[in-house]
Amino acid sequence: GGFENICDAADILAGKYIGSDEFSLSIYPASQPIFMELVKNGAVAKLMETGATIRTAFCGPCFGAGDVPANKGLSIRHTTRNFPNREGSKITNGQIASVALMDARSIAATAANQGYLTSAEDIDVNFGKPSYHFDRKIYENRVYNGIGRADTGAELKFGPGIVDWPAMSKLSEDMVLKVVSVIHDPVTTTDELIPSGETSSYRSNPLALAEFTLSRKDPAYVDRAKAIQKAEKARIAGEDIFSANRELKQVYDTIAEKFDIDPEKTQIGSTIYAVKPGDGSAREQAASCQKVLGGFANIAREYATKRYRSNLINWGMLPFLYDGELPFENGDYLFIKDISRAVAEKHSEIKAYVVNKGMKKFTLTLGGLTDDERKIILSGCLINYYREK
Incomplete structure (x- = not known):
């Protein structure tokens, strides 16, 4: 929590203890300067005296790297991460995680009552409300500031778990997509798109991390995505895409009956459909892992978050975006004609075809896109966009 929350918690817990049974209390200061000020004003000592554990300032509890609940344990957290397996334990008794429902003071009151859910309003306490004094030394003494004086000759050192991003190509004129996962759940969370906990060791290795994509929701997704990605890798390398994926010969023959198409110039990728994907944390890996596996699109009724x-x-x-009865199924191939022109020229509707269903036509939309967002998509990714600038 923030400085004020943790100081209030220290006041609520003053002279009390959390007990020696199953209940435990961990406290994460929001930043290192806040942590240092809490040490200076004695709040940390007061909290430790109660039996609480003071953790370092990091976001570990958000993705299951710290305080993973015991099997069948109930977790109460002053965060907004409230969905299944959020904290890295698959066998839980649920979570209570909401700033509105359980603020830091109510968690402290519960701790003072040795684990029995208690509102802070039921505790008689005088809050000291100490002032916060920001001390920048903790950053000046540890964080390198090279703004305006970068050493361009210095070599970047990468640990063995840090792997560079694979190259990503620009958006082609036309596109072939294979549907590799269809999810009909009302909401699909980012934790289901790329789980936390067991993946935390791979967060700087996009290739290894991608192996866990949709592992809790659709375990067959990764192999399906890789199978179609082989064809795109062959196309980029100038090799025979039909040898890489034998399904594609019939796909392109069917498309050619209606449109002129050049397989060597047409991107081949995968897409997923989910009713409302993206709820939960803002982790970019929920999207990047799909792209690393050759994903070029999502199709949704709506997106749970702007992020x-x-x-x-x-x-x-x-x-x-697509709202209506789905014209395709998992495993179908979609052809999107003139997609790069549609993005560049801000078309409101985009015509798509289900290749293996007699080129059945349906309409997709992209929603509102800024000019920069259009350029990013056309470039292939934000990395390419900045490189081109």
Whole structure:
């Protein structure tokens, strides 16, 4: 929590203890300067005396890297991360995680009552409300500030777990997509798109991290996406795409009956459909892992958060919208004609075809896109966009 919250918690817990049974209390200061000020004013000592554990300032509890609940444990958190397996434990008794429902003071009151849910309004306490004094030394003494004096000759050192991003190509004139996952749940969370906890060791390795994509929701997704990605890799390398994926010969023959198409110049990728994807944390990996596996689009009735949709765009993925009975199924191939022109010229509707269903026609939309977002998609990803600038 913030400085004020933790100081209030210290006042509520003054002279009390949290007990020695299953209940535990962990406290994460919001920043290192806040942590240092809490040490200076004695709040940390007061809290430690109660039996609470003071953690360092990091976002570990958000993705299951700290305080993973015991099996069948109930977790109460002063955060907004309230959905299944959010904290890294698959066998839980649920979570209570809401700033409105359980603020830091009510958690402290519950701790003072040794784990029995208690509102802060039921505690008789005088809050000291100490002033916060920001001390920048903790940053000046540890964080390198090279703004305006960068050493361009210095070599960047990468640990063995840090792997560079694979190259990403520009959006082609036309596009072939294979539907590799269809999710009909009302909401699909970012934790279901790319789970936390077991993946935390791979967050600087996009290739290894991508192996966990949709592992909790659709375990077959990764292999399906890789199978179609082989064809795109062959296309980029100038190799035979039909040898890489034998399904594509019939797909292109069917498209050619209606449109002129050049397989060597047409991107081949995957897409997923989800009713409302992207709820939960803002992790960009929920989108980037799909792109690393050859994903070029999402199709949704709506997106749960602006952040997830923005992450799709930043990784060069098309955030398609479709509201109605689905014209395609998992495993179908879609052909999108003139997609790069539609993005560049701000077309409100985009015609798509279900190739293996007699070129059945349907209409997609992209929603509102800024000029920069259009350029990012056309470039293939935000990395390419900045490189071109």
